[in-house]
Amino acid sequence: MTPEAALLRVIHCLDRARESGFKTKAFVRALDVVRSTSLDEIERRATRSTLTDLDGIGSSTAAVIADAVAGRYPAYLAKIEAESGVPITAGGQIYRDALRGDCHVHSTWSDGGAPIEAMAATAMSVGHEYMVQTDHSARLTIAHGLNEERLAQQLDQIEAINQQFADAGDDFRILSGMEVDILEDGSLDLCDEMLSRLDVVVASVHSKLRMERGQMTERMLAAVTSPHVDILGHCTGRMIGKRPPSDFDADAVFAACADSHTAVEINCRPERLDPPRELLRRAVELGCWFTIDTDAHATGHLEWQPLGCDRAAECEVPVERILNALPVDDLLAWTRRPR
Structure with a gap:
């Protein structure tokens, strides 16, 4: 999963959960930053733990990006996916x-x-x-x-x-x-x-x-x-x-x-x-x-x-x-x- 795909999926799940406040806006902003930054730089910063030095990347969004870069399924994404599912009878x-x-x-x-x-x-x-x-x-x-x-x-x-x-x-x-x-x-x-x-x-x-x-x-x-x-x-x-x-x-x-x-x-x-x-x-x-x-x-x-x-x-x-x-x-x- 690429950093962009991971952030998109988080935003999808937040929307599914009717989360429309600061949290969603933070991930949308992080998505914009990732899209406007070369993948090489994103990977380099993830390896050096300097993603939060980029304006628009916070600790939560950096963790999702870092997990994706490392080839791990982002822990926050797994959590929000489990919490935001829509039940049905x-x-x-x-x-x-x-x-x-x-x-x-x-x-x-x-x-x-x-x-x-x-x-x-x-x-x-x-x-x-x-x-x-x-x-x-x-x-x-x-x-x-x-x-x-x-x-x-x-x-x-x-x-x-x-x-x-x-x-x-x-x-x-x-x-x-x-x-x-x-x-x-x-x-x-x-x-x-x-x-x-x-x-x-x-x-x-x-x-x-x-x-x-x-x-x-x-x-x-x-x-x-x-x-x-x-x-x-x-x-x-x-x-x-x-x-x-x-x-x-x-x-x-x-x-x-x-x-x-x-x-x-x-x-x-x-x-x-x-x-x-x-x-x-x-x-x-x-x-x-x-x-x-x-x-x-x-x-x-x-x-x-x-x-x-x-x-x-x-x-x-x-x-x-x-x-x-x-x-x-x-x-x-x-x-x-x-x-």
């Missing part, structure tokens, strides 16, 4: 085994912490056959959302990366997508022409979350019945312990999702776990389709699917109604169906 494992991809993934194009290539490599390593690249739309300026020009550039990059996979004989595919903001009137934050170019569209509410119940219901109904929308993202917008769920007529919205074949996302982020159990059970009763998505903003987040799988098992979501349990061609046939 026997019932949840049935759902996890069925999943073939992840339909909600972010990258450094918007507010994610890793480039598309790194997210794809991690998705492959956890056994996925595909992932849908769904960076934010332009309205969410705090997340550096993509306007039409930047989205077009991203589509070109996705095509190029997929060609690299094909040339290497790898069947993994990145599908084009976007997490499009549902605007206050229920319209979508992207023009029809660009929406039609995407393989998968996730529509989510990110603003005016305390909107009056009737207005929020109409806003969501307009979005989920759009011919462009495939998935309703984190439907209540809640942040557990920080922000309550939005108020809307769940029966009306989920019935419209079922009629329009718009999947309801089971969001796996630990701070979301959205929809709440009672709403998820109601969506099941009303015949909705579902996706189990990580909403990943870093490579480690791609390992959060067990959280959503456990929730699906607990609420008895039919496996045959989970969209990302479909093979990629069947998924695309589903999203491109006449509506």
Whole structure:
């Protein structure tokens, strides 16, 4: 394991463990230093115990680098790997085994912490056959959302990366997508022409979350019945312990999702776990389709699917109604169906 690979793996595990403070920043900084310093110098300093003389390398990061240089599996990495694993129940494992991809993934194009290539490599390593690249739309300026020009550039990059996979004989595919903001009137934050170019569209509410119940219901109904929308993202917008769920007529919205074949996302982020159990059970009763998505903003987040799988098992979501349990061609046939 190279020093760079060791530091990347530590960062992955810290992200998986939801560690977003000083510790993660220290390892990210050390990674930058290693990447900008010749391997010869890194090895020489590791041998002489002078790694901490480099600005940005502390004692913990130096120990990981030194272990890697010496050909040892870094002790700190082994510790954080053991501590950060995501458990899963026997019932949840049935759902996890069925999943073939992840339909909600972010990258450094918007507010994610890793480039598309790194997210794809991690998705492959956890056994996925595909992932849908769904960076934010332009309205969410705090997340550096993509306007039409930047989205077009991203589509070109996705095509190029997929060609690299094909040339290497790898069947993994990145599908084009976007997490499009549902605007206050229920319209979508992207023009029809660009929406039609995407393989998968996730529509989510990110603003005016305390909107009056009737207005929020109409806003969501307009979005989920759009011919462009495939998935309703984190439907209540809640942040557990920080922000309550939005108020809307769940029966009306989920019935419209079922009629329009718009999947309801089971969001796996630990701070979301959205929809709440009672709403998820109601969506099941009303015949909705579902996706189990990580909403990943870093490579480690791609390992959060067990959280959503456990929730699906607990609420008895039919496996045959989970969209990302479909093979990629069947998924695309589903999203491109006449509506």
